[in-house]
Each structure stands twice: as C-alpha cells, then as structure tokens.
Amino acid sequence: MTSPAVTLRGVSAAHGATRDRPLDLDIVPGSRVWISGPSGVGKTSLLYVIGAMTLAQRGAVTVGGVAVSSSRVADQVRRDHVGFVLQDAQLVEHWTVERNLATMAGYDNAPQALERLESWGVPVEGRHPRSLSGGERQRIVTAGALAKGASVIVTDEPTSSLDETSRDAVIEAFRDAADAGAAVVVSSHDSAWSAWATQHVRLGRTDG
Numbered sequence: 001m002t003s004p005a006v007t008l009r010g011v012s013a014a015h016g017a018t019r020d021r022p023l024d025l026d027i028v029p030g031s032r033v034w035i036s037g038p039s040g041v042g043k044t045s046l047l048y049v050i051g052a053m054t055l056a057q058r059g060a061v062t063v064g065g066v067a068v069s070s071s072r073v074a075d076q077v078r079r080d081h082v083g084f085v086l087q088d089a090q091l092v093e094h095w096t097v098e099r100n101l102a103t104m105a106g107y108d109n110a111p112q113a114l115e116r117l118e119s120w121g122v123p124v125e126g127r128h129p130r131s132l133s134g135g136e137r138q139r140i141v142t143a144g145a146l147a148k149g150a151s152v153i154v155t156d157e158p159t160s161s162l163d164e165t166s167r168d169a170v171i172e173a174f175r176d177a178a179d180a181g182a183a184v185v186v187s188s189h190d191s192a193w194s195a196w197a198t199q200h201v202r203l204g205r206t207d208g
C-alpha cells in the first residue's frame with residue numbers, strides 16, 4: 001500500500017469552514033487534489049496547513065510521514081518535502097530572477113526551471129522581479145517550485161494571472177509533476193482544475 005504524502009485527522013485551520021467542520025484527508029503520492037469553494041471559505045488557510053506553512057488549530061497533520069507538531073518541525077518538513085506557489089508569488093526583489101530560482105529549486109535543479117521557462121516563453125536572463133508582469137512572476141515561481149522536486153506541491157491560484165494558453169501549459173506541468181510521483185494540491189476558484197483533479201475537496205455549505 002502507498003503511504004500517504006499528507007494526512008489530516010480532525011483538522012481545523014485557523015480560519016474558514018474547517019473551524020466548524022474538521023477535515024479528514026489522505027493525499028497519496030501522485031494524486032492531484034483540487035480545493036474549491038467560494039471566496040473567503042478558507043481554501044488558503046487549509047492549503048497552508050497541508051503545506052506545513054502554518055500549524056493546524058486542531059487535529060493531527062503528517063507531511064512526508066512526519067507529524068507536524070511544532071513550528072520547528074514544520075520549518076524542517078517544509079524544507080524537506082514541500083514546494084509552494086502562493087498567491088503573492090514570492091520572490092526576493094533585489095535578487096535576479098536566476099538567483100531566486102536557484103534558491104527556490106536548489107542550484108542543481110535551477111537549469112530545469114530555466115528550461116521550462118524558456119519553453120513557456122518567459123525570458124529570464126539578467127532580469128529582476130520588479131520588471132516582471134504578474135503572469136511572468138507566477139510562472140517563475142511555479143517553475144522554481146516544480147524544479148525543487150518536492151514530494152508535496154501546494155499551490156494557491158497558480159494561474160490567476162494567465163491567459164488560457166499559458167494556464168493550460170501550467171496545468172499540464174502540474175499534471176506531469178503528479179505523474180512523476182508528487183502529491184499536488186491546488187486551491188482555486190477556476191473550474192479548469194476540475195478535469196485535472198483526481199481528488200476534490202469542496203469547502204463551504206454545499207460540502208455534503
């Protein structure tokens with residue numbers, strides 16, 4: 001039997017729907033999980049718990065087989081197991097994009113990120129984050145997170161700034177990451193993720 005990449009048992013995040021309705025969830029390697037629900041329902045808050053970016057308010061969380069029981073453990077788990085693409089695509093503004101990518105992905109993996117960005121038509125050489133459009137920024141962070149080769153990838157609206165063609169390329173890249181064995185968890189309003197997902201977590205009133 002495949003060991004889950006992430007388990008939640010009776011978990012409530014600090015904000016949103018899981019406060020009233022704690023969640024049990026098993027996410028196995030290779031799965032594609034779509035968290036949906038109306039604005040403000042708590043998708044981001046749940047995603048942060050799944051990615052060990054914050055501790056659960058209640059319940060038990062494991063990521064990569066490790067119980068996320070303290071901030072110190074969460075920091076380590078995040079480094080060892082998690083790649084993330086957050087809503088405000090996180091880059092160090094005074095570094096070049098290449099240095100940002102090397103830090104996100106690891107120096108050995110950075111060429112892979114550069115290759116992907118070239119295939120997506122995102123020019124990178126010598127650029128700083130301030131010169132990037134929202135869509136370029138989003139794809140740079142995505143390429144960095146994917147190249148890290150993490151076993152768990154969490155992403156929050158990773159295609160919100162993209163046109164349809166670019167969006168489809170990014171969705172495809174997250175599919176490839178899952179095919180390669182990562183557990184990929186996406187929080188998004190966009191129903192384009194529906195056909196991509198193998199597992200759907202719907203937060204909100206219509207949730208069963």
Ligand SMILES: Nc1ncnc2c1ncn2[C@@H]1O[C@H](COP(=O)(O)OP(=O)(O)OP(=O)(O)O)[C@@H](O)[C@H]1O
Nearest residue numbers: 015016037038039040041042043044045046187189
């Ligand atoms: N640090 C915080 N302090 C207080 N309230 C917060 C905090 N973070 C989130 N919230 C509130 O918790 C609720 C859930 O927020 P969250 O960002 O998880 O929702 P979401 O479903 O991801 O929303 P959206 O789709 O608009 O991004 C919202 O009402 C939000 O205002």
